[in-house]
Amino acid sequence: MADKTLDVIIIGAGISGINTAYRLQEGLPDCSYAILDARSEMGGTWSLFKYPGIRSDADLHTFGFAWEPWKEDRAYADGPSILRYLKKAAAKHGIDKHIRYQQKVLRADWSSGVQNWKVEVLVNQTEKMNIYCRFIVLGTGYYDYTQGLNTKIPGIESFKGTVVHPQFWPKNFDYSNQKVVIIGSGATAATLVPAMSEKVSQVTMLQRSPSYFITIPLSSSLAGFIRRWLPENLALRLIRIRYLLLAYFLVYFCQIFPNKSKEILRKQTESQLPKNIPHDPHFVPSYLPWQQRMCIIPGGDFFAALRTGKANIITDHIETVKEKSIRLKSGQELDADIIITATGLKMLFAGGTKFFVDGEEHHPADKHVWHGALLQDFPNLAFIFGYTNAPWTLGADAASQLFVRLLKGLRKRGMASMVPRIKDSRSVKEVPWLDLNSSYIKAAVEHRVLPKGGDIGPWKPRGNFLQDYMHARWGDITTGLQFYPIRPAQKE
Template identity: 50%
Template sequence: MAVEFDVVIIGAGLSGINAAQRVQMQLPGLTYTILEARGAIGGTWDLFKYPGIRSDSDLYTFGFPWRPWESTKAIADGPSIKQYLIESAAEYGIDKHIQYRHKLLAADWSSKTQTWSLAIDTDGEKKYLKAKFMIYGSGYYDYDEPLQTTIPNIDTFKGATIHPQFWPQDLDYASKKIVIIGSGATAVTLLPVLAETAASVTMLQRSPTYILSQPATDSGSWIRRLFPSWIAHALVRWKYMWGMWLYFQFCRAFPIKAKEQIAAATTKELPSRIKQDPNFNPSYNPWEQRLCVCPDGDFFKALRKGNAHVVTDTIETVTETGICTLRGETLDTDIIVTATGLKMRFAGGVKITLNGTHVDIKGKYLWKGVLMQDIPNTAFLLGYTNASWTLGAEASMQLFCRIVRYMAPRGLGDVTPRVEDESKLRPMSMMNLKSTYILAAKGVLPKCGDLRPWRARASYFKDFWDAKFGRFEGLEFLRDRGQFAE
């Protein structure tokens, strides 16, 4: 007989650990467990181990509101973030609820029993659980396979070809020539670290990205001196939240001015041998794709050092010993790093069925960015493209917990978002960016609409307010046919 929980959380990363704490504190009468496909806490921060792996958001907003990030280091490395997650889970006893190497394969909803039946793989063996509510904290990246891209004749290369998602821990790149293909956050993170010991590192990009220097440590030490720690943590967190939001609004309202400011700042950081245009002059406006951050300008410091380079061109072909570009430049290299993006896979690729009938997720609308059209008792925790991921996951959990608290005393057994008339909704992307990996995910992700409550989320402040006080329009509640845990 399958073990039953009130709440099953998928994933023991940032979203999953935060979800567990909110369930413990706001829904104390409910039983829960966390299913983690890997063998450790951390999610993204356990998977990615490439040199220099770090956050591109400040940890005061990327960290948990219930366990503040206490270090003055605002931009943190991957191992520090993972340790923070481990300590946070242990402090609140969340680690005792995690079932490792439990990969969810399928979830089937029964309208008769108002429960989810879950099929789980545990190191090759099948296991079954039941759940009243599901929370997917597994994000939207494919942990098993990176984004595939066409690189002409890459198979002819005799050196090492590495994707950052599966970086070999024994790779010796000291005194080697390296070409990084790509210009996103991963490439910007890798270049300065590799350049410390490599003979040369070249970032080969087809199109440039906006890169901003940001202090690695927080400048608000005076706040910590003047106020008690709990007030200081809150003030620093709000400072970063408002700072991010205001800068995003500025870029969207005055894109030409923002572009000029970024260009001027970039030019000051570059050595004379590398030109701002075309190497750092994107064809799009700021925040049409996510901006990259380099702590204390480490990316530009590496360029000024002399053994790091940027080439803006298209690959014509890969040879046995390097890369030839369309404009005739030859880049000799020992190692090629394909930092070409991440493949998207919603909810970990779980097969979701309703009474045995398959649900096509990509055809469904997201309700307030949290619940999904026609899928009962299920929350999907997603972050923001223009702010820290954890802020979005937190707003989602506040809304989920409020809905469950509304249901229990009223004897309600399931909640399902319903679209009354889809002809009145104009389908829109759930993510307001034009990044390559997002465009490549067309037909994989669910959609949003142009009307409430189906619009895409864009602001933590608005979403948090809505989570606490917003109406439940678009939700269908049904009576509980069984026993709801008190």
């Protein structure tokens, strides 16, 4: 079974894939495309994750689409609200009609002879088929949908209670009146604590190393004032710009004034803690602010849960897990009916798709990234990746707009394909593509999951939305690229 050759195949119907589809429709309305998704529902992360309290740790004015403004009063939203927003946006612009569900991409083969990709797809987990396209866009996110990060927890196999990973939360899971221990110190753990605290007997966040926490208001009185007095479109645009500037101010202030940032964060955290929980050691990380992602606490609900007495935080190392408890290296023992392993995500590039160029397998981990959107030696392939130090969608949108501009340029020049090339590998020094030292990113680097960054020119990692946006719209898009003309047989 095969299709006619499409212009573009987008892999993934999450926020990155939907946004890319919109940018294609906007910039190249005659472009034929399909979105392939292995699951039966659009939304990516916001469809997959079902754990209590799931929410965005970025405001929806910047995490949402630039072309479909977030109109709710609260700037930070829960998972179901975000999923409804994505579905509504996709339906409004007809993007949902291009999505093909239950189609998992297994491999993609590029042929220089015909200058297109043959994409092998598993349909409904039973039938294989091939689809042909000129371009592939990876909107697959960054983690494995089928496996969590395999963190070694000594003795976990001895536990007689229930062990749950947030990524695979059981349907209708009842944790009422249970003693819950959440292992982890990141955003997921910080979200679960307040969400579960109302029903449980006791919930304890057990962390090996602390994170920075910052409380952000759920909504803004200034945003409300702007919406009250200005036309809606102008008001929403100004609110988005305000949140964009605030996000970057936070990151750059922490990077430029790390000691002052630590002092401010300490004072804010101490003011919200109950008397029985000290600031040290639970909120004193071993790294500087924004060397890892900060835990954003909308409305301060995490600290409110601590103040009720039903939630607690412990900083220690696990010696072993027993049948009904966890023994810590300090000698303390935590009773537990449920253990939640919020220890991170297993990173996976391109959803595990295998790539071949003229019969030779190409591994993304061996290649450098061109302007945060293309891969060295991969013809006509883009990947859409967001920011790690700012709202994801900003980076994803910069990459999507760059891709569409590249397609327009190919048409204008009468070219069929483009390939990022490094003429002399010695001229580019390898640097980390993602500038964070979180444990799950370290694990991905160790296992060669991610592509590489470079120290010069188009190979340097991204990180500044304004620069990336301006480059996507008006910057140099030829350096580091080789272009190949349309072959006679391809011309209509």
